Amino acid sequence: xxxxxxxxxxxxxxxxxxxxxxxxxxxxxxxxxxxxxxxxxxxxxxxxxxxxxxxxxxxxxxxxxxxxxxxxxxxxxxxxxxxxxxxxxxxxxxxxxxxxxxxxxxxxxxxxxxxxxxx
Numbered sequence: 001x002x003x004x005x006x007x008x009x010x011x012x013x014x015x016x017x018x019x020x021x022x023x024x025x026x027x028x029x030x031x032x033x034x035x036x037x038x039x040x041x042x043x044x045x046x047x048x049x050x051x052x053x054x055x056x057x058x059x060x061x062x063x064x065x066x067x068x069x070x071x072x073x074x075x076x077x078x079x080x081x082x083x084x085x086x087x088x089x090x091x092x093x094x095x096x097x098x099x100x101x102x103x104x105x106x107x108x109x110x111x112x113x114x115x116x117x118x119x
Contacts, residue, residue, distance in 0.1 A: 006039065014039045017091060018110055025091035027107045030069065046072070046087055050111040054084055055104045057097060065093025066100035070107065 005017045013032035016039060020026040033039040046053075053070045060067070071084030088107065094100040 006036075016043060018088075018107065020106060020110070026103065026110065027070075027088045028091045030086040030089050042087070047111050047114045050108060050115065053087075053108065055108075057100050057104070059097075060093065063093075064095060066095070066097050067093055068100050068104040068107075070104070 005019055007015050007017060009015065009032065013034060014036065015029045015032050017025050017029075018027040029039075029042070031042075033042060049072055052073055054073075056069050056071070058067055058069070059065070067090045069086045069090070070088040071086045073084050090100070090103050090107075092103075094103060
């Protein structure tokens, strides 16, 4: 079963890292948070809004690695949704695009697992 790990940086900011069932890092927060409460709120939003995530695959310009990022739509009052805000990234690079897609799918499946646990 996947798990989440909170890491405190040298400047006191917090990030989350999602670990796969085998203990390998699968995803990490795209941003850092100043408090436990802010990190908890962001995590709850991510799990609750997981069906609205858009996944983007990309490749490093300097190397062979593929990566993915997940964005939630920005809610704009009165006009609906606009461009997304990246909330998660792959925790590691992948050598092939199919592996990268598999990592993103694993991330989404793990979020669904967290949602089921929360009920």
